[in-house]
Amino acid sequence: MPDSAPDKSRIWTAALLVIGDEILSGRTHDKNIAQVASWLQVQGIRLKEVRVVADDMDAIVEAVNILRARSDYLFTTGGIGPTHDDITVDAVSAAMGLDVIIHPEARAILEAYYETRGGVNDARLRMARTPDGASLIPNRYSGAPGIRIENVFLMAGVPNITAGMLDALTGTLEGGAPVLSETVGCWVGESEVADLLRECEQAHEGVQIGSYPFFREGQVGANFVVRATDPDLLASCVHALCEGLGEQGRTFTPGGI
C-alpha cells in the first residue's frame, strides 16, 4: 500500500457552533443541529460536540477557539446576515487573529444578486465581509455566500439556506469510514434487557448500542440502535442481540419499530 493511501481507520471529527439569541430565548426551534449531524454521518465525519451561544463576541470567540482546535472541522450556523446582531465574521476573525476584508468575489455575487432588488447598500455589503484569506461556500437561495477559513465553515442560520450550503460542500471534505447502523425494535421495557445490551456491546469492541425507549399504543417498547464502522462487526453484534432477545422469548423487529 503506498504511503499516500488514505487511512480508513482514521476518525474524522467535527463540532458545530449554533450562534443566536433566538435559540437561547426559545423563540426559534433549532433545526440545524439535526441536519448538520445527519449530513456529517454521510461524509464519514463524526459530530463530537455542539454548542449554542448568544450573539455575543466573547462567547463566540471562546467557543470557536476551543472547538476548531479539538475537532478536524468546525461548522457555525447563524450571524452572517446584514444586521447589527450578525457578528459571526467579526468574532471568527478576532478568534483567528485575522483582519476582516470585503471579499471581492462575495461583493460581485451580491452586486449581481441585488442588481434587480434595489442594489447593494452598506448593510448588504456587510454580507461580503470575510476573514482575510477565506474562500466562499455557494448559496443558491439568497446570494450571500457562506465562508470557509482554514477548518472553519460559516453557514447561514436559516435552515433551508444552511441545507443548500451543506449540499454545496457534499463530497469536498475528507472523512473516514461512515458509521453504519442497524436498528432492532422490541416491545419490551429497556430495563428488562439492559444486561443483554451491555453484554452484546462488551463482546463486540468498536460497537455502540443505544437504547431508545418509547410508549405507544398503550405498551412500552424500545429501539436498539447498533453502530459500527465495520459492516461484519455490525452484523455480528446485531445477530447476537437478536439471538439473545429470542432466547428470552422476546418478539423483535429488525429495522426497528
Place this chain on the structure above:
Amino acid sequence: MPDSAPDKSRIWTAALLVIGDEILSGRTHDKNIAQVASWLQVQGIRLKEVRVVADDMDAIVEAVNILRARSDYLFTTGGIGPTHDDITVDAVSAAMGLDVIIHPEARAILEAYYETRGGVNDARLRMARTPDGASLIPNRYSGAPGIRIENVFLMAGVPNITAGMLDALTGTLEGGAPVLSETVGCWVGESEVADLLRECEQAHEGVQIGSYPFFREGQVGANFVVRATDPDLLASCVHALCEGLGEQGRTFTPGGI
C-alpha cells in the same frame, strides 16, 4: 428597603447540557433545548449556553464542571435511564467528587411504580442511583425521578418526561425580572432597515433587537424582536422603531407577521 429584599436587577443565568449520542448522530431531533429555553424565560432565568455531548464520561465531566461554575443553574437532559449507556449520574458525581448512592426515596418510588410492572430488577434500580446528598425531582409519567444536586438538575431525555419535571420545578428556583419581548413585523428586506435597527438599539441601553428574516408568499419580510426587562424601556424602543419604519414609508404589523 430591608437588606433581604430581592434584587430585581440581578440577572440569573442557566446553562443546559444535552447528553446523548442520538442527538449527535442526527437520529433524534432535540426538543429539549427549546422547551427548557422557553421555561427558563418564564422563571426569569436567562439561558446563556447550551452544549450537546455524547454518552462519554470525560465529555460530560468537563462540561458539567465548566457550566455549573459559570451559571447560576445547570440543567442536563438525557442519560438517566436503566441501560449501560445511561451514565449521567456517574459522570455528574465524578465531576463533583461525590459518591454514587442508592437514594432511599427514589428506591421506594421505583418499588411502588414497578410493583404491578414486574418488580424492580438491577437495571431498574440503576434509576434510584444519585450523587450523595441529592434531592429528587418528581416524574409524574414514568416513576424514575429527576435529581437535584447543588445547582445541577438532572432531567430525562424523553421530552414529555422532561416537561413534567420542568413543571414540577416551576416557581421553585430564584430568578430575576423576566425578559419581556415585543415583536414588530414588516414586509421589508432586513438589509434595508439595518441602520434603523442598530440606531434604535443604541438609543435604548438595556434593549436588544433581534432581526428574523423570512420569505413568504413570494415576498421578503422580517420580524424584529425587541427584548428588555424594563417594560417602559421596551415600550419606548418599540415606539421609536415603529416611528422609524413609518418615516421610511414601511408598513409594519405590531405583534409580528
